[in-house]
Amino acid sequence: MHLDQPFSQAPDSETAAIHVRWQQHRRIMRRRRGIVVALALLALAAALIDLFTGSAALTPTQVMRGLWNPDSLTTPMQVVLWQVRLPVALMALLVGGALALAGVEMQTILNNPLAEPFTLGVSSSAALGAALAIVLDWGVIGSNATWLVPANAFVFALTSLMLLQFLAQWRGAQAQTLVLFGIAIGFSAGALLSLLQFMASEEALQQLVFWSMGSLARADWQSVAIVAATLAVTLPFSWRAAGQLTALRLGEERARSFGIDVTSLRRWALVRISLLAATAVAFVGTVGFVGLVAPHVARMIVGDGHRHLLPASVLIGAALVALASVASKSLLPGITLPIGIVTALVGLPVFMGLILRRSGGQG
Amino acid sequence: MNAGLNLHIENLGVHYRQRTVLCGVDLHDIQPGELIALAGPNAAGKSTLLKAIAGLVPASGQIRYGLDNWSGWSAGKRVAHIGFMPQTSAESSNLTVLEATLVALQCGRTGARKDDEMTALRVIEHLGIGELALRALQELSGGQRQLAALAQAVVRGSPILLLDEPVSALDLAHQWQVMNVARRLANEGRIVIVVLHDLALAAQWADRIAILHNQRIHAFGRPNAIITDALLREVWGVQARVRTCEQGRPFVLVDAVATDMDRPRRQTTTG
Numbered sequence: 169m170h171l172d173q174p175f176s177q178a179p180d181s182e183t184a185a186i187h188v189r190w191q192q193h194r195r196i197m198r199r200r201r202g203i204v205v206a207l208a209l210l211a212l213a214a215a216l217i218d219l220f221t222g223s224a225a226l227t228p229t230q231v232m233r234g235l236w237n238p239d240s241l242t243t244p245m246q247v248v249l250w251q252v253r254l255p256v257a258l259m260a261l262l263v264g265g266a267l268a269l270a271g272v273e274m275q276t277i278l279n280n281p282l283a284e285p286f287t288l289g290v291s292s293s294a295a296l297g298a299a300l301a302i303v304l305d306w307g308v309i310g311s312n313a314t315w316l317v318p319a320n321a322f323v324f325a326l327t328s329l330m331l332l333q334f335l336a337q338w339r340g341a342q343a344q345t346l347v348l349f350g351i352a353i354g355f356s357a358g359a360l361l362s363l364l365q366f367m368a369s370e371e372a373l374q375q376l377v378f379w380s381m382g383s384l385a386r387a388d389w390q391s392v393a394i395v396a397a398t399l400a401v402t403l404p405f406s407w408r409a410a411g412q413l414t415a416l417r418l419g420e421e422r423a424r425s426f427g428i429d430v431t432s433l434r435r436w437a438l439v440r441i442s443l444l445a446a447t448a449v450a451f452v453g454t455v456g457f458v459g460l461v462a463p464h465v466a467r468m469i470v471g472d473g474h475r476h477l478l479p480a481s482v483l484i485g486a487a488l489v490a491l492a493s494v495a496s497k498s499l500l501p502g503i504t505l506p507i508g509i510v511t512a513l514v515g516l517p518v519f520m521g522l523i524l525r526r527s528g529g530q531g
Numbered sequence: 532m533n534a535g536l537n538l539h540i541e542n543l544g545v546h547y548r549q550r551t552v553l554c555g556v557d558l559h560d561i562q563p564g565e566l567i568a569l570a571g572p573n574a575a576g577k578s579t580l581l582k583a584i585a586g587l588v589p590a591s592g593q594i595r596y597g598l599d600n601w602s603g604w605s606a607g608k609r610v611a612h613i614g615f616m617p618q619t620s621a622e623s624s625n626l627t628v629l630e631a632t633l634v635a636l637q638c639g640r641t642g643a644r645k646d647d648e649m650t651a652l653r654v655i656e657h658l659g660i661g662e663l664a665l666r667a668l669q670e671l672s673g674g675q676r677q678l679a680a681l682a683q684a685v686v687r688g689s690p691i692l693l694l695d696e697p698v699s700a701l702d703l704a705h706q707w708q709v710m711n712v713a714r715r716l717a718n719e720g721r722i723v724i725v726v727l728h729d730l731a732l733a734a735q736w737a738d739r740i741a742i743l744h745n746q747r748i749h750a751f752g753r754p755n756a757i758i759t760d761a762l763l764r765e766v767w768g769v770q771a772r773v774r775t776c777e778q779g780r781p782f783v784l785v786d787a788v789a790t791d792m793d794r795p796r797r798q799t800t801t802g
Contacts, residue, residue: 186652189664193629193648196665279623415634417624418668421617422683424587426638427610471667472626 200476203469207483211261214490218257221497224248251388259387260493260507261486262395263448264458268485269399269406270444271459272466272477276413277437278343279420284459285445288332288347289354290325291456294449295380296357296364297324302376303368317379318391318450325446328353333438343420382453382508384493391451398447402440403482409433410474417472455508457515458485465522488515536597537562538691538722543592545576545583552576553583554746556592563690566717567724568733571743572767577726578618580743581693584724585615596691616684618695625667628655628679635683654686655679659708673700681709685716692716694725698732710736730758731782742766754781764789 219235220228226245234241234249241249271284285291297320300306307316335349336342365373412433415423423430448455462485463477470476489507492514496505543556553576561567569577583590586606594601601609624631632651637643655664660678668676677700684692694713698706710725714736717723727733733740734754742750742757744766750757758781763771771785 185661186649186656189629189652189661190648192665193627193652196627411634411637414626414630415638417626418631418634418683419617422680423638424606425585425610425615425617425684426635427607428638429605429607467625471630472624473630 200470200473204476204479204483207480207487211483211487211490214487214494215257215261218260218490218493219249219253221494222248222253223497223502226253255387255389255392256384256493257490258392259384259395259452260490262392262399263384263452263455264462264485264487264489265482266395266399266444266448266485267455267459267489268462268466268481269402269478270441270448271485272463272474272481273406273413273437274441274459275463276416276474277434278346279416280343280347281464282460283347283350284463285325285329285441285449286454286456286459287354288350289328289352289357290445291380291449291454292354292357292361293328294321294325294446295376295454296361297321298379298453299361299364299368299376300324302379303364303372321453322446322450324357325449326442328357329438329442329445333435333442337435378506379453380508381506382455382511383504383506384452384496385504386451395447395451398443402444405436406440406478409437410478413437413474413478414472453506453508455489455511457511457519458488461515461519462488464519468522536690539593539595540584541593541595543580543583543590543594545579545588545590547588551746552579553590556580556743556746556748558741558748558751561722561724563720563722564717565722565738566714566736567722568737568740569724569726569743570728570730570733570740571749575743576746577743578695581615581695581724581726582617584691585609585613585693587615610687610689612689613691613693614684614687614689615693616680616695616697618699623669625669627665627667628660628671628682629664631668631679632682632686636686651682651686655682658682658685658712674702674705677701678705678709681712685712690721692721692723694723696726696728698727698729706732731780734758734780734782755779758783 219231220226224245226234226248230241230245231249231253234246235254238246238250267285274283274285274288275281298317301316301320305316307320332346332349332353336346365376368376412423412428415426415428416430416433420430423433445459463481465484466477466480470480489511492507492510495514496507496510499505499510538558538561540556540558540561543553544551545553558567569580571577579588582588584594586601586604586609592602596612626634629648629651632655633643633647636647636651652661652664655661658678658681660675660682663671663675663679668679671679677697681694681697684694692713697709697713701709710732713723713725717738725733725737727737730740737754739752740750740754740757741748742762749766750762755775758773760771760773763769763773763783763785768789769785770787770789771783773781773783775781
């Protein structure tokens with residue numbers, strides 16, 4: 169200990185050691201920034217592979233040329249690239265990013281590694297909304313056929329998270345209470361969904377099942393624009409809250425002791441999560457695991473500091489769904505599998521592997 | 532640091548739902564440079580008192596710091612003057628000690644400053660955990676984590692420090708280390724209020740001891756003046772002998788838990 173020197177000054181004998189540590193810290197931070205850049209390249213590469221993959225005979229060269237100069241392709245190929253592959257590839261990136269961002273924020277504000285929008289009832293609520301549209305032809309926005317299902321899913325997903333918010337505020341917004349309420353909402357929506365499925369015609373039931381498996385095939389430029397706008401609106405706010413979210417990783421009590429209004433932080437994070445998850449689920453249906461896996465992988469490689477964790481999660485989520493989209497098109501020849509099935513099938517083993525490797529390393 | 536201001540607590544009360552946790556708490560004239568130990572039985576409201584001072588629980592009564600009356604101030608506003616170390620410790624975070632200290636330093640102000648990292652590293656070094664600066668919190672032992680938490684409370688250089696049981700998980704050497712840091716911080720002109728269970732430790736390091744009992748301050752004064760057999764019986768319900776060591780500091784030998792017959796009735800113990 170250095171009894172005589174005030175705290176603002178470095179202890180003389182240790183100045184050199186402090187400098188070494190400072191440089192080490194700087195190196196760690198540089199490495200993390202490098203990882204984020206690498207992840208951005210990975211997501212970009214995954215999106216390109218996604219663009220190259222499909223049943224139509226388009227070579228990678230044609231795709232690249234078609235992107236710069238659409239007129240170099242024949243009209244049908246132009247349509248395939250610009251109206252099918254590109255919206256699908258962009259939607260994969262955007263939905264992956266949105267779900268991962270929702271997941272990472274949720275895990276932090278609830279201090280629960282299992283939290284993601286879908287474990288807290290968003291997917292079953294959205295499915296309930298979609299079922300009302302598909303089975304009963306009932307919609308919150310009237311009967312515009314194109315928007316009936318996504319609008320219903322959006323409103324129901326949003327409502328479930330708002331209800332969660334409301335219940336939590338009413339009972340004091342503890343993280344544990346929020347998780348329990350979320351599970352309760354999920355089960356209630358699930359039960360109502362089963363009731364509708366029980367009453368549904370065979371055709372409606374089939375449609376509903378397909379909807380809930382999650383699919384990128386419905387993506388068009390309009391839906392891409394809406395998801396992109398949602399992400400563009402929420403990301404800056406998430407970024408601004410990054411420091412406070414990092415502090416929350418030290419515990420709620422500690423964060424409060426730093427002067428952070430945790431209740432308000434949680435409220436606004438839930439608003440962002442609601443928008444992101446509801447928009448994503450409205451246009452592509454249930455794509456599970458991304459919101460859970462992407463933040464975990466990101467945490468393992470860049471740590472808990474949200475300045476790196478948020479972008480890393482978003483990019484991993486984007487890359488994950490883009491790769492899942494590739495797999496969904498190439499696993500079975502001629503058939504595009506629902507994306508939700510693929511993310512679960514591919515995401516789960518990868519996730520288990522990572523967890524086993526980590527716990528093996530610790531033990 | 533605006534040193535030289537006194538802290539005044541007057542008629543402070545805290546009520547959780549229907550329950551009264553603190554009522555009529557007075558701590559007058561706490562001077563800069565003073566190390567105050569806050570002691571009392573379990574559930575006496577020691578942590579609540581610190582939180583009320585920090586603005587983290589709603590409280591009635593008055594807290595004055597210099598000429599400022601803190602009654603209408605939010606926790607966010609008080610944090611400019613207060614470094615608060617709560618009892619809980621983060622176990623699952625993989626932030627490094629340095630990252631966590633930086634977060635504590637940068638919260639509540641916009642943007643990072645160039646020398647933030649050096650400031651944080653200096654504080655960490657002063658607490659004797661320099662080698663741990665780049666280790667993740669979840670890899671540390673309970674005692675090391677406690678010191679990391681102390682770094683987070685101290686790093687903003689606040690003129691008032693509130694430490695909630697900072698030595699609870701520590702061995703003797705680390706206890707000494709933490710109390711020594713608290714003493715030094717006080718000597719530099721800060722007000723330091725520390726919740727302690729160990730009266731000997733309190734008597735050794737603190738200028739004054741405040742005993743919290745039955746929702747209010749039961750006694751407040753120099754260690755020698757207030758630690759008596761009678762106080763121990765009344766407040767903790769133990770039969771104990773108070774002795775004085777060569778340096779003139781009191782220490783306590785507990786012989787038994789007093790039976791109900793020995794204890795004066797609760798209503799008579801306010802003072």
